[in-house]
Amino acid sequence: MEPLSLEKICDVLQGRLLHASISPKKIWIENIFTDSRRPISGGLFWALEGERWDGHQFLEEVQGMAKAAVVHRVPEGVSSELPLVLVRDTAYALGELASYYRSSFSLPLIAVTGSNGKTTTKEMIGYLLSRYASTLRSPQSFNNRIGVPLTLFSLERGTCFAVVELGASGMGEIAQLCRIARPTAGVLTSIAPAHLEGFRDLEGVMEAKGELLEYLEGAGGPIFINVDNIYCRRMASRYSGEVIGFGISREASIRASELSCSFDGIRFRCGSHVVHLPMLGRHNVYCALAAIAVAQYYGLPAEIWSSWEGFRPPGMRLQPVWRGGICFLNDAYNANPASMVAAIETLGRLPVVGRRVLVLGDMLELGEDTWHYHQELARWIDERFSAVFVVGRHMQAVVEELPSSVDWYSCGTVREVVELLEGFLRPQDVVLLKGSRRMKLEQILLDFAA
Known part of the structure; x- marks a missing residue:
């Protein structure tokens, strides 16, 4: 500071x-x-x-x-x-001082928002830009009216770029964060059912995330959008400024092709370059493409944006953790329907010697359609998976719809899950841990005795 x-x-x-x-x-x-x-x-x-x-x-x-x-x-x-x-109000005053402090720096500030992948995208953008010039990125998930101002106070005279994450659980929050952070460019990762208790429905999610676009209309900055997400495309169609699309479909300006996934990570082609991401999850390709799009826009050379060997993903995002020959994929940071399906499909597509096992916790803050969103998950659980362990009352909707070929176990607590897993798992099994933050499924890794 x-x-x-x-x-x-x-x-x-x-x-x-x-x-x-x-x-x-x-x-x-x-x-x-x-x-x-x-x-x-x-x-x-x-x-x-x-x-x-x-x-x-x-x-x-x-x-x-x-x-x-x-x-x-x-x-x-x-x-x-x-x-x-x-x-009068210390939280409001924190934003006021941060906005004033931010105004003394004339540098590109990229704001990242969306329903999924915000933190990973922010980290990827920060990783690429920092290899080119001094870059500030918000730590962890500092994405609210406290975290964003505290991030901005780390701006210094030698800072060339800043990347901040904008989160919201209700209307008007992103508009307030934009007023504080004054972004010059925006990234829209996806629009999907998340925090619906605060947004009512997907239209509400679009309206809330669209507050970033409304701010950038006045500021005149570019937006980078996931063109494979229909809601992002709808929002971009109403934006009068520069729109740069990333994705896997042919409509994308920054496009990935020839994708392959293994325990070593993800490989894909972007232009004439082959990119290797040292992390799991096909959905993370979109995060990388957003970062590559931003890097190319600001003139970073290909030898930077095509090289990811030093990148370290945020914790609890499909993070492999080994216990006695058993691989746990710790994706327990948070969950909504889209991220849950992405995680399930990641395990379903991975080459596994042992068995594929799901440990799923409730998805929270989904409003009146909570039961329906949980039921829908069963469509993605098939014979690829040997067993499903569920914890939480909403997850009962999943087991009601599971095919008979999949064994399932319903648990009241995380401790009960651990006790069942200790008698069920064997070496070479791969286990996905996925649930909302309040479910704290990562506790399984602390309690599990291989």
Whole structure:
């Protein structure tokens, strides 16, 4: 972060300065932190509130480290030696200061959104651009009104590119994030049923993700879209700016062909180059194509965008984990209908010596059609799979529709799944772990005794 005076911060936030014993012109802030357990010496502590925590309760803990704190109330017992910037809403103020800070950098900022593949696409774009020039990318899945501002504060004078992920669970959230991040280009990975409790239906998902396109209409930036997704194509047809399509179909400007998948990863041809991705999942080809499209747009040479040996995928995305000769594909980060089908098909197409086994947890936040979306999964589970272990009440819809050739086991808890797997699995079996974040199926890997 480039230094900002506390005076400028107060001015941007229209905040009231309390407890300042020296002039705010002389207090320079070079870091912002929100976690009192990880204080940054000389930084500015931002007291945020959540459902289960309140940063204002930890002001005393940071007094010896922080130069100041941003608060929306003054708790009792706080030392008068800690300067406080009093604002109406600390979360909103974080976005306001990040927007101001972002405005001092005239660099390409690529925003990535969509129903699936956002984090992997963001990581891939960041990987390619960083091999060409200094690139900031949002860590992990910092994609909300807290994570995006915190990412932007890592911009520095030598930064040439920035890549941020924009997530949303309701209307207006992406528009707010665009106002903060000020993207110059956008990537639309896919539109599929996800977070429907906040969006009502697929039309709502399109409307929410379309807020990125609406912002870019005014900014005049290009969008990169998955042309194999009909909803992305519909959205792009209404966009008056530059549209660059990626995909496997012939309509794509940036196209993959001659695809092959194995435990070594994915190979495909893009133009005259053969690309090898060191990860599983045919669906991840779209993430790579989006990254290649962005790289080509900004003039990166082919020797960069065609070479992926050093790329490390985000964790819990079809991540192979071995336990006693048994391969677990840990895809437990999250799940919606499209990503669930993609993961099931990935295992179904892999060459396996032993048995293919599915461990599936509930898909959450799908609204009134939750049962239907779970039932539909059974269409993809056939004789390629030896057994299905399900956990969660919604997954009961799957077992009702399974073919008789597939054995199934219904479990009430993750611990129960582990106990059954320990007696069922044998070496050379391959097991897919897939469910929504709250199902925490990755716990199976910690508890399983091979």
